[in-house]
Amino acid sequence: MPTELEPFEVIDGQHRLWAFDEALKDGTLPGDFELPVVAFTGLDVGWQAYLFWSINVSPKRINPSHAFDLFPLLRSAEWLETLSDLRIYRQARAQELTEILYTQPESPFHNRINMLGESSRTAPPGAGVTQAGWVQAITTSFLATGSGRSANGLFAADISAARGPLPWSRPQQAAFLIELWNSIKSAILDRPAEWVEQLIRPQGQDSLDPNPIPAFTGGRTMLNQEQGVRGVLAVANEVFFGLAQIEPDLFEFDTRIQAGGATAPEDVSVALSELAGSELHARIAQFGSTIASFDWRSADAPGLDEGQRLLKRAFRGSSGYVALREQLYRHLAEGPNWLAEISGHALSRLA
Protein backbone atom coordinates (compact mmCIF):
# COMPACT_ATOMS: atom_id res chain seq x y z
CA MET A 1 0.00 0.00 0.00
CA PRO A 2 1.30 3.49 -0.84
CA THR A 3 1.86 5.57 2.27
CA GLU A 4 1.10 8.88 0.65
CA LEU A 5 -1.15 10.22 -2.13
CA GLU A 6 0.19 9.46 -5.63
CA PRO A 7 -0.07 12.20 -8.27
CA PHE A 8 -3.37 11.97 -10.14
CA GLU A 9 -5.17 13.69 -13.00
CA VAL A 10 -8.80 14.63 -13.13
CA ILE A 11 -10.30 13.72 -16.50
CA ASP A 12 -13.74 15.19 -15.90
CA GLY A 13 -15.73 16.96 -13.19
CA GLN A 14 -12.96 19.37 -12.18
CA HIS A 15 -15.41 22.15 -11.35
CA ARG A 16 -17.42 20.05 -8.93
CA LEU A 17 -14.28 18.72 -7.30
CA TRP A 18 -12.65 22.13 -6.88
CA ALA A 19 -15.91 23.52 -5.49
CA PHE A 20 -15.73 20.97 -2.65
CA ASP A 21 -12.06 21.77 -2.18
CA GLU A 22 -12.65 25.50 -1.78
CA ALA A 23 -15.69 25.11 0.44
CA LEU A 24 -13.69 22.79 2.72
CA LYS A 25 -10.82 25.27 2.92
CA ASP A 26 -12.91 28.26 3.89
CA GLY A 27 -15.23 26.23 6.08
CA THR A 28 -18.41 26.99 4.17
CA LEU A 29 -19.26 23.37 3.31
CA PRO A 30 -22.75 22.91 4.84
CA GLY A 31 -22.53 19.41 6.31
CA ASP A 32 -21.04 16.08 5.23
CA PHE A 33 -21.25 14.83 1.68
CA GLU A 34 -20.38 11.60 -0.01
CA LEU A 35 -18.53 12.24 -3.27
CA PRO A 36 -18.60 9.22 -5.57
CA VAL A 37 -15.62 8.92 -7.91
CA VAL A 38 -14.46 6.51 -10.56
CA ALA A 39 -10.68 6.06 -10.51
CA PHE A 40 -8.33 4.38 -12.96
CA THR A 41 -4.65 3.58 -12.63
CA GLY A 42 -2.14 3.67 -15.48
CA LEU A 43 -4.43 5.07 -18.19
CA ASP A 44 -2.53 6.22 -21.26
CA VAL A 45 -3.44 9.51 -22.89
CA GLY A 46 -5.51 7.80 -25.61
CA TRP A 47 -7.78 6.23 -23.03
CA GLN A 48 -8.04 9.50 -21.15
CA ALA A 49 -9.14 11.22 -24.33
CA TYR A 50 -11.64 8.46 -25.04
CA LEU A 51 -13.15 8.74 -21.55
CA PHE A 52 -13.44 12.49 -21.86
CA TRP A 53 -15.09 12.04 -25.24
CA SER A 54 -17.56 9.38 -24.14
CA ILE A 55 -18.49 11.22 -20.94
CA ASN A 56 -19.06 14.55 -22.60
CA VAL A 57 -20.33 13.86 -26.09
CA SER A 58 -22.96 11.24 -25.48
CA PRO A 59 -25.06 12.35 -22.48
CA LYS A 60 -24.59 16.08 -22.06
CA ARG A 61 -22.84 17.86 -24.80
CA ILE A 62 -19.81 20.06 -25.08
CA ASN A 63 -18.98 21.86 -28.31
CA PRO A 64 -18.60 18.82 -30.57
CA SER A 65 -15.78 20.44 -32.55
CA HIS A 66 -13.74 20.53 -29.33
CA ALA A 67 -14.39 16.86 -28.76
CA PHE A 68 -13.37 16.00 -32.30
CA ASP A 69 -10.16 17.92 -31.72
CA LEU A 70 -9.15 15.16 -29.29
CA PHE A 71 -9.30 12.48 -31.94
CA PRO A 72 -5.64 12.76 -32.94
CA LEU A 73 -4.89 11.46 -29.43
CA LEU A 74 -7.11 8.49 -30.14
CA ARG A 75 -5.63 7.84 -33.54
CA SER A 76 -2.61 5.85 -32.37
CA ALA A 77 -4.66 3.71 -30.02
CA GLU A 78 -4.49 0.19 -31.39
CA TRP A 79 -7.52 -1.04 -29.52
CA LEU A 80 -9.56 1.35 -31.62
CA GLU A 81 -8.69 -0.59 -34.77
CA THR A 82 -10.23 -3.74 -33.39
CA LEU A 83 -13.60 -2.07 -32.82
CA SER A 84 -14.06 -1.07 -36.42
CA ASP A 85 -17.83 -1.20 -36.43
CA LEU A 86 -17.98 1.32 -33.66
CA ARG A 87 -19.25 4.75 -34.46
CA ILE A 88 -16.26 6.36 -32.78
CA TYR A 89 -13.88 4.53 -35.09
CA ARG A 90 -15.58 5.86 -38.20
CA GLN A 91 -15.75 9.33 -36.69
CA ALA A 92 -12.04 9.15 -35.87
CA ARG A 93 -11.36 8.31 -39.51
CA ALA A 94 -13.62 11.13 -40.69
CA GLN A 95 -11.84 13.51 -38.33
CA GLU A 96 -8.50 12.52 -39.82
CA LEU A 97 -9.76 13.23 -43.35
CA THR A 98 -11.21 16.53 -42.16
CA GLU A 99 -7.89 17.53 -40.65
CA ILE A 100 -6.09 16.70 -43.90
CA LEU A 101 -8.55 18.84 -45.85
CA TYR A 102 -7.74 21.62 -43.40
CA THR A 103 -3.94 21.27 -43.36
CA GLN A 104 -3.02 20.02 -46.83
CA PRO A 105 -1.82 22.99 -48.95
CA GLU A 106 -3.40 21.54 -52.13
CA SER A 107 -6.83 21.41 -50.48
CA PRO A 108 -9.40 24.06 -51.42
CA PHE A 109 -10.36 24.05 -47.72
CA HIS A 110 -6.77 24.70 -46.57
CA ASN A 111 -7.13 26.86 -43.41
CA ARG A 112 -10.87 27.15 -44.21
CA ILE A 113 -12.50 24.80 -41.70
CA ASN A 114 -13.75 26.11 -38.36
CA MET A 115 -11.82 23.52 -36.35
CA LEU A 116 -12.91 24.73 -32.89
CA GLY A 117 -16.55 25.49 -33.65
CA GLU A 118 -16.01 29.19 -32.99
CA SER A 119 -18.65 31.78 -33.66
CA SER A 120 -18.39 33.27 -37.11
CA ARG A 121 -16.94 36.48 -35.63
CA THR A 122 -13.76 34.78 -34.46
CA ALA A 123 -13.67 31.89 -36.93
CA PRO A 124 -10.85 31.90 -39.49
CA PRO A 125 -11.77 33.85 -42.64
CA GLY A 126 -13.67 31.81 -45.20
CA ALA A 127 -14.24 28.93 -42.76
CA GLY A 128 -17.99 28.50 -43.13
CA VAL A 129 -18.33 24.94 -41.82
CA THR A 130 -17.21 23.54 -38.47
CA GLN A 131 -15.01 20.53 -37.90
CA ALA A 132 -18.03 18.75 -36.42
CA GLY A 133 -20.06 19.48 -39.54
CA TRP A 134 -17.38 17.98 -41.77
CA VAL A 135 -16.88 14.93 -39.57
CA GLN A 136 -20.62 14.30 -39.57
CA ALA A 137 -20.90 14.76 -43.33
CA ILE A 138 -17.97 12.44 -44.13
CA THR A 139 -19.12 9.82 -41.61
CA THR A 140 -22.56 9.55 -43.16
CA SER A 141 -21.32 9.56 -46.76
CA PHE A 142 -17.91 8.16 -47.68
CA LEU A 143 -17.57 6.24 -44.41
CA ALA A 144 -21.14 4.95 -44.25
CA THR A 145 -21.28 1.21 -43.63
CA GLY A 146 -24.09 0.29 -45.98
CA SER A 147 -25.88 -1.47 -43.12
CA GLY A 148 -29.48 -0.71 -42.29
CA ARG A 149 -30.77 2.25 -44.20
CA SER A 150 -27.37 3.90 -44.32
CA ALA A 151 -25.62 4.71 -47.57
CA ASN A 152 -22.84 2.65 -49.11
CA GLY A 153 -19.65 4.51 -48.27
CA LEU A 154 -17.01 4.41 -51.00
CA PHE A 155 -14.28 4.17 -48.34
CA ALA A 156 -16.09 1.72 -46.06
CA ALA A 157 -18.68 -0.55 -47.65
CA ASP A 158 -18.06 -3.55 -49.91
CA ILE A 159 -18.15 -2.56 -53.58
CA SER A 160 -19.57 -6.02 -54.17
CA ALA A 161 -19.61 -9.21 -52.11
CA ALA A 162 -16.87 -10.61 -54.34
CA ARG A 163 -14.60 -7.53 -54.47
CA GLY A 164 -14.90 -6.39 -50.86
CA PRO A 165 -14.10 -2.79 -49.95
CA LEU A 166 -11.87 -0.42 -51.91
CA PRO A 167 -8.23 -1.02 -50.85
CA TRP A 168 -7.38 2.68 -50.72
CA SER A 169 -5.05 4.00 -48.05
CA ARG A 170 -5.87 7.08 -46.01
CA PRO A 171 -3.73 9.39 -48.21
CA GLN A 172 -5.53 8.09 -51.30
CA GLN A 173 -8.91 8.74 -49.71
CA ALA A 174 -7.83 12.25 -48.74
CA ALA A 175 -6.49 12.89 -52.23
CA PHE A 176 -9.81 11.82 -53.74
CA LEU A 177 -11.74 14.26 -51.53
CA ILE A 178 -9.30 17.08 -52.28
CA GLU A 179 -9.52 16.42 -56.01
CA LEU A 180 -13.30 16.24 -55.82
CA TRP A 181 -13.60 19.70 -54.28
CA ASN A 182 -10.84 21.14 -56.45
CA SER A 183 -12.75 20.04 -59.53
CA ILE A 184 -15.78 22.02 -58.31
CA LYS A 185 -13.68 25.03 -57.43
CA SER A 186 -11.84 25.16 -60.75
CA ALA A 187 -15.06 24.72 -62.72
CA ILE A 188 -16.47 27.76 -60.91
CA LEU A 189 -13.33 29.80 -61.54
CA ASP A 190 -12.75 28.75 -65.16
CA ARG A 191 -16.30 28.55 -66.48
CA PRO A 192 -18.53 30.59 -64.13
CA ALA A 193 -22.17 29.55 -64.49
CA GLU A 194 -25.08 31.97 -64.57
CA TRP A 195 -25.61 31.75 -60.79
CA VAL A 196 -21.98 32.72 -60.16
CA GLU A 197 -22.40 35.84 -62.29
CA GLN A 198 -25.56 36.76 -60.42
CA LEU A 199 -23.94 36.18 -57.06
CA ILE A 200 -20.91 38.37 -57.68
CA ARG A 201 -22.85 41.15 -59.45
CA PRO A 202 -26.50 40.89 -58.42
CA GLN A 203 -27.65 44.03 -60.26
CA GLY A 204 -25.91 43.00 -63.43
CA GLN A 205 -23.54 45.92 -63.05
CA ASP A 206 -20.01 45.78 -64.38
CA SER A 207 -18.20 44.90 -61.24
CA LEU A 208 -14.73 46.22 -60.69
CA ASP A 209 -13.89 42.87 -59.18
CA PRO A 210 -15.29 40.11 -61.38
CA ASN A 211 -13.49 37.49 -59.28
CA PRO A 212 -15.78 34.44 -59.00
CA ILE A 213 -14.01 33.02 -55.92
CA PRO A 214 -16.72 34.21 -53.43
CA ALA A 215 -19.02 31.70 -55.13
CA PHE A 216 -16.83 29.01 -53.57
CA THR A 217 -15.44 30.55 -50.40
CA GLY A 218 -17.92 33.31 -49.55
CA GLY A 219 -20.72 33.44 -47.00
CA ARG A 220 -23.59 33.36 -49.51
CA THR A 221 -22.82 30.06 -51.17
CA MET A 222 -24.01 26.68 -49.92
CA LEU A 223 -20.64 25.28 -51.02
CA ASN A 224 -19.30 26.96 -47.87
CA GLN A 225 -22.24 25.99 -45.66
CA GLU A 226 -23.07 22.83 -43.82
CA GLN A 227 -25.96 21.80 -46.07
CA GLY A 228 -23.89 22.20 -49.22
CA VAL A 229 -20.94 20.20 -47.87
CA ARG A 230 -23.32 17.42 -46.86
CA GLY A 231 -25.10 17.54 -50.17
CA VAL A 232 -21.94 17.38 -52.28
CA LEU A 233 -20.38 14.61 -50.19
CA ALA A 234 -23.56 12.50 -50.10
CA VAL A 235 -24.15 12.76 -53.83
CA ALA A 236 -20.48 12.34 -54.78
CA ASN A 237 -20.22 9.26 -52.60
CA GLU A 238 -23.24 7.63 -54.18
CA VAL A 239 -22.20 8.53 -57.73
CA PHE A 240 -18.67 7.19 -57.37
CA PHE A 241 -19.80 4.12 -55.45
CA GLY A 242 -22.09 3.39 -58.38
CA LEU A 243 -19.22 3.97 -60.79
CA ALA A 244 -16.99 1.62 -58.78
CA GLN A 245 -19.60 -1.11 -59.20
CA ILE A 246 -19.87 -0.59 -62.95
CA GLU A 247 -16.20 0.08 -63.77
CA PRO A 248 -14.07 -1.16 -60.86
CA ASP A 249 -10.86 -0.90 -62.90
CA LEU A 250 -11.07 2.90 -62.71
CA PHE A 251 -10.45 2.66 -58.98
CA GLU A 252 -7.36 0.46 -59.14
CA PHE A 253 -4.05 2.20 -58.61
CA ASP A 254 -0.42 1.18 -58.52
CA THR A 255 0.72 3.30 -55.64
CA ARG A 256 4.11 4.21 -54.18
CA ILE A 257 2.54 4.92 -50.81
CA GLN A 258 3.44 2.59 -47.97
CA ALA A 259 0.34 1.40 -46.16
CA GLY A 260 0.07 1.79 -42.41
CA GLY A 261 1.51 4.34 -40.03
CA ALA A 262 0.55 7.97 -39.70
CA THR A 263 -0.65 9.89 -42.73
CA ALA A 264 2.07 12.29 -43.89
CA PRO A 265 1.36 15.35 -46.06
CA GLU A 266 3.89 14.06 -48.60
CA ASP A 267 1.87 10.85 -48.97
CA VAL A 268 -1.23 12.87 -49.80
CA SER A 269 0.74 14.84 -52.40
CA VAL A 270 1.96 11.59 -53.94
CA ALA A 271 -1.58 10.23 -54.01
CA LEU A 272 -2.77 13.45 -55.65
CA SER A 273 -0.21 13.18 -58.45
CA GLU A 274 -1.03 9.50 -58.96
CA LEU A 275 -4.72 10.40 -59.18
CA ALA A 276 -3.98 13.28 -61.58
CA GLY A 277 -2.67 10.90 -64.20
CA SER A 278 -5.55 8.44 -63.96
CA GLU A 279 -8.75 7.90 -65.89
CA LEU A 280 -10.68 8.41 -62.68
CA HIS A 281 -9.42 11.99 -62.70
CA ALA A 282 -11.40 12.75 -65.87
CA ARG A 283 -14.58 11.42 -64.25
CA ILE A 284 -14.03 13.55 -61.16
CA ALA A 285 -13.58 16.59 -63.42
CA GLN A 286 -16.87 15.83 -65.19
CA PHE A 287 -18.64 15.44 -61.86
CA GLY A 288 -17.12 18.69 -60.61
CA SER A 289 -18.10 20.74 -63.59
CA THR A 290 -21.66 19.38 -63.58
CA ILE A 291 -22.01 20.07 -59.85
CA ALA A 292 -20.58 23.57 -60.32
CA SER A 293 -23.42 24.54 -62.65
CA PHE A 294 -26.01 23.80 -59.94
CA ASP A 295 -27.30 27.02 -58.37
CA TRP A 296 -25.46 27.03 -55.02
CA ARG A 297 -26.58 30.48 -53.89
CA SER A 298 -27.84 30.31 -50.31
CA ALA A 299 -31.23 31.58 -49.19
CA ASP A 300 -29.80 34.95 -48.15
CA ALA A 301 -27.98 35.60 -51.42
CA PRO A 302 -28.81 38.91 -53.09
CA GLY A 303 -30.90 38.94 -56.23
CA LEU A 304 -33.03 35.85 -55.57
CA ASP A 305 -36.69 36.19 -56.47
CA GLU A 306 -39.37 35.06 -54.05
CA GLY A 307 -39.78 31.60 -55.53
CA GLN A 308 -36.06 30.95 -55.60
CA ARG A 309 -35.72 32.10 -52.01
CA LEU A 310 -38.52 29.78 -50.91
CA LEU A 311 -36.80 26.85 -52.61
CA LYS A 312 -33.47 27.65 -51.00
CA ARG A 313 -35.00 27.91 -47.55
CA ALA A 314 -36.49 24.47 -47.95
CA PHE A 315 -32.93 23.07 -47.88
CA ARG A 316 -32.65 23.94 -44.17
CA GLY A 317 -32.49 21.22 -41.52
CA SER A 318 -32.25 17.53 -42.16
CA SER A 319 -35.46 17.30 -44.19
CA GLY A 320 -33.66 19.83 -46.35
CA TYR A 321 -30.72 17.48 -46.87
CA VAL A 322 -33.04 15.06 -48.64
CA ALA A 323 -34.56 17.80 -50.76
CA LEU A 324 -31.11 19.08 -51.73
CA ARG A 325 -29.91 15.58 -52.67
CA GLU A 326 -32.95 15.10 -54.86
CA GLN A 327 -32.37 18.43 -56.65
CA LEU A 328 -28.70 17.54 -57.09
CA TYR A 329 -29.52 14.20 -58.70
CA ARG A 330 -31.99 15.89 -61.04
CA HIS A 331 -29.24 18.29 -62.00
CA LEU A 332 -26.61 15.57 -62.42
CA ALA A 333 -29.04 13.66 -64.64
CA GLU A 334 -28.40 16.38 -67.23
CA GLY A 335 -24.68 15.62 -67.19
CA PRO A 336 -22.52 13.18 -69.18
CA ASN A 337 -24.06 9.77 -69.88
CA TRP A 338 -22.42 7.75 -67.11
CA LEU A 339 -23.32 10.43 -64.58
CA ALA A 340 -26.88 10.73 -65.85
CA GLU A 341 -27.39 6.99 -65.63
CA ILE A 342 -26.15 6.61 -62.06
CA SER A 343 -28.07 9.71 -60.95
CA GLY A 344 -31.22 8.35 -62.55
CA HIS A 345 -30.93 5.23 -60.42
CA ALA A 346 -30.35 7.29 -57.31
CA LEU A 347 -33.42 9.38 -58.10
CA SER A 348 -35.66 6.38 -58.56
CA ARG A 349 -34.60 5.08 -55.17
CA LEU A 350 -35.29 8.42 -53.51
CA ALA A 351 -38.79 8.63 -54.93
Next chain:
DNA sequence: ACGTAGAACGTAGGCTTCAT
Protein backbone atom coordinates in the same frame (compact mmCIF):
# COMPACT_ATOMS: atom_id res chain seq x y z
C1' DA B 1 -35.79 42.58 -31.40
C1' DC B 2 -36.09 39.49 -34.96
C1' DG B 3 -35.00 36.05 -38.36
C1' DT B 4 -31.98 32.39 -39.70
C1' DA B 5 -28.73 28.50 -39.82
C1' DG B 6 -27.71 24.61 -38.11
C1' DA B 7 -27.46 21.77 -33.98
C1' DA B 8 -30.19 18.97 -30.94
C1' DC B 9 -34.05 16.07 -30.04
C1' DG B 10 -37.30 12.33 -30.46
C1' DT B 11 -38.90 8.60 -33.25
C1' DA B 12 -39.83 5.00 -36.85
C1' DG B 13 -38.18 1.29 -39.13
C1' DG B 14 -35.08 -2.16 -40.22
C1' DC B 15 -31.00 -4.91 -39.24
C1' DT B 16 -28.26 -7.73 -35.98
C1' DT B 17 -27.69 -10.31 -32.07
C1' DC B 18 -29.27 -13.02 -28.41
C1' DA B 19 -31.99 -16.48 -26.10
C1' DT B 20 -34.53 -20.44 -26.43
Next chain:
DNA sequence: ATGAAGCCTACGTTCTACGT
Protein backbone atom coordinates in the same frame (compact mmCIF):
# COMPACT_ATOMS: atom_id res chain seq x y z
C1' DA C 1 -34.92 -22.01 -36.68
C1' DT C 2 -37.52 -18.41 -34.69
C1' DG C 3 -39.05 -14.61 -32.10
C1' DA C 4 -37.70 -10.83 -29.09
C1' DA C 5 -34.82 -7.29 -27.81
C1' DG C 6 -31.56 -3.99 -28.67
C1' DC C 7 -29.13 -1.01 -31.53
C1' DC C 8 -28.32 2.10 -35.32
C1' DT C 9 -29.50 5.29 -38.94
C1' DA C 10 -32.10 8.63 -41.22
C1' DC C 11 -35.83 11.61 -40.89
C1' DG C 12 -38.80 15.46 -39.47
C1' DT C 13 -39.43 18.76 -35.90
C1' DT C 14 -37.92 21.86 -32.41
C1' DC C 15 -34.69 24.73 -30.19
C1' DT C 16 -31.20 28.22 -29.66
C1' DA C 17 -27.11 31.00 -30.47
C1' DC C 18 -25.80 34.34 -33.47
C1' DG C 19 -25.84 38.01 -36.78
C1' DT C 20 -28.25 41.91 -38.58
